[in-house]
Amino acid sequence: MEHDFLSIERKHQERWLKEKVFEVKESSSKKKFYVLEMFPYPSGSGLHMGHAWNYTIGDIFARFKIMQGFNVLHPMGYDALGLPAENAAIKDGIHPEKYTQEAINNFIRQQKLLGLSYDWSRLIDTSQPEYYKWDQWIFLKMFERGLAYRKKASVNWCPSCQTVLANEQVKMGRCERCGTEVEMRFLEQWFLRITDYAEELLDCLDDLDWPERTKAMQRNWIGKSVGVEIDFEVNGEKFPIFTTRPDTIFGVTFMVISAQHPDLMKFVTDKQKPEVEKFLKKIKSVSKKSIKELEFLEKEGVFTGSYAKNPLTGELVPIYAGNFVVADYGSGMVMAVPAHDQRDFEFAKKYGIKIKQVIEGPLTEKRAFTGRGKLVNSGKFSGLDSEIAKEKIKEYLIKKGLGRIKVQFKLKDWLISRQRYWGTPIPIVYCDKCGIVPVPEDELPVVLPKNVVFGKGNPLESAESWINTKCPKCGGNARRETDTMDTFVNSSWYFLRYCDPKNDKEIFDKKKVSYWCPIDVYIGGAEHACMHLIYFRFYTKFLADLGLINFREPAKKLFHQGMLHAEDGQKMSKSRGVVVLPEDVSKKYGIDTARFFLCSLASPDKDIQWSEKGINGSLRFIKRVFDYFSKVKIGKSSSILEARLNQAIDRITGYFENFQYRKASIEIKELFEFMEREKKVSKETLERFLKLLTPICPHICEELWERLGNKGFISLEKWPKADLSKIKMKREVIADAQKLVARLKKDISNLKRLLGKENAKVYVYALPDEAEIYSSIEGITVFAVNDKNKYDPEGKSKKVKPGRPAIYIE
């Protein structure tokens, strides 16, 4: 074969590995740069071209940074614990460990064939006790500080995955992983107190160089509202109600408590009990499946029989149980102001409850008035603007001891218990005498037992000899916690472990982490916005509070890659048979060709489509480059080529810096075509061209670099620097001149007007190329001068500035 890209690839991949080209150490002389792609879950089906593309995006960036002279940390690892391995165990009888190890080995093999610039000596496998030991260690640290706690709460249960889920893992009432509708269960579970960090998680977002939509999603998820908690009296007891609209308090005509509220029955009178129970039954039977997107359930409710006393008016208003109030937000009960809240309005209309307007504004038959306006029917607050009234009423309530300022978040504590096997064991034992006892640090790790029964509930419950243990406190009989941790725990701090992956004395060496971290560029899918990307910020802040690290945000810059779709536009999927395998691509076109092709399709943050036809265009180009190098005549590069080259260097550098790989590929192509047309090209020019191409096509560039007679690795060569003095872009000259023309036209008419001489003669002195342009303006006489200093040879113009022609009028 004329172009044997495959053996070229193998040759240089082996050289890179053998010479440990991408293995790095802390260095005091070089500036560090940490590029990280989100580590994958090693699935049994291996990598397809879409995965390969994800890693390539990071690889190109890492290679660019290496060449720029940074000490680049670019590691890879596997998020190896998780449900699919366990499901495979149930389905095919393979132990999750075996499944996982095979999958990992396959991933490593595939990734090595892609020639990715990883430091393989730092590989991480989260299913190893050497790794998850430190998950357990962090858990104990949180437990010590009260940040890991056990609580009975209503939780999301996925009947298909047979486990509880975190709030973040439920989308539209369905399991994020399998799409099964989740059920509510009341269980005792382990939580991490992420809400302690809610305020900081929100505030720090502003300074992060992250995509705006991701930051917006997190803000939305954290959901901060500042309002007032007002005490309403029910049966002589105070009950706090959260509201952001204290200005509408005079318009409260009823209250609604969530139908899911744990204390609902406290409010239900004997007389109303049958009615309420009937209602609860009814809403339970309504399946969430019937909810169409963008459409809510009709607001429904039932009278509880109790009344609440409005602290300002003293009025008694009925309390309803309702299906539209969220049980675990605020206090689970709301003050209903039908005139000024659409939900309350609909409810009041349905049940014929009084609607009392307290803010002037257009209240219609269909819609409540939720805007700003003047208060009416509000006692001594009447007449105030609602925004002012908000403050005044708040102050009044606080002064009277009837309320307080309250900051409310939507974010909930992170439920980490999972009733599954293939996860990090929670290092806790239950002792009859001592209760909940943490496993002492020196007994870590709590290793997962191997012999368990799959397919019948939580497999760990079948490991009797593992469960039965001694209490570390009293030595008596105790039982181990059988829940494991959510796998998002493993990925919340892995980036730190890469800095010191083999440390068995401590979680990591502080010095090493402070050298490499935080991550400079983090690359991964946007779907993690409210899961991994919040959790790992939380962990970072916690570890900073422990004094282990000296930064509070894990990743300075975040980049979301787009998805590579199959040729038919669908997601690549093995079951549908539309998967493109990197091995095949490598054989058919060469991996560099594929990299170049994918770069040239669209910006890497956009979704793209594989195309067998399209890649041929790139193959043509790569072959042309290859052939060109064997027949090019070496000589002195022309100055115009020099200019073009420097311009390309300048642009391409900026493009890589900003992930604009597409533009880089186009610029490279154009530079190449320019070179092709030249009679002779210097070796230096050829080398500089190759360097520009190296991040995208590392294998063939290594090869051509070698063929030019060079030793060593082009991958480690210094990135070319643009000599800006050699660039004189035509565009700038023309644009500048055009600007001057415009100014001139104005100046002339201004001058004429000033002098009141419509027929005055105008003379202009300008540099020759400018003069040519000015001569198109009517009514002036242009003199070309060769020297900027001689712009005003006769001293007739009063304003002479460099770059500006001299004008005078007669």
Add this chain to the structure above:
RNA sequence: GCGGAGAUGCCGGAGUGGUCAAACGGGACAGGCUUAGGACCUGUUGGCUUAGCGCCUACCUAGGUUCGAAUCCUAGUCUCCGCACCA
């Protein structure tokens, strides 16, 4: 409802005040090579024009700023994405 991103030629997709009738791909059309197909190469691909460094119409719509707008401002229309009855 709240929040985010967008709208460019047949399609993908650049361009964010003056090299702009708009880069680069793909597709289509025409031609070359070839017995033919494929591959490869060349040209065309808004309209007018024999041709043009000529004119007209153009970057969602309507206005505006400017000597000059795809690019800036104002209003509107539409599309996509995320959250979801959060009081």
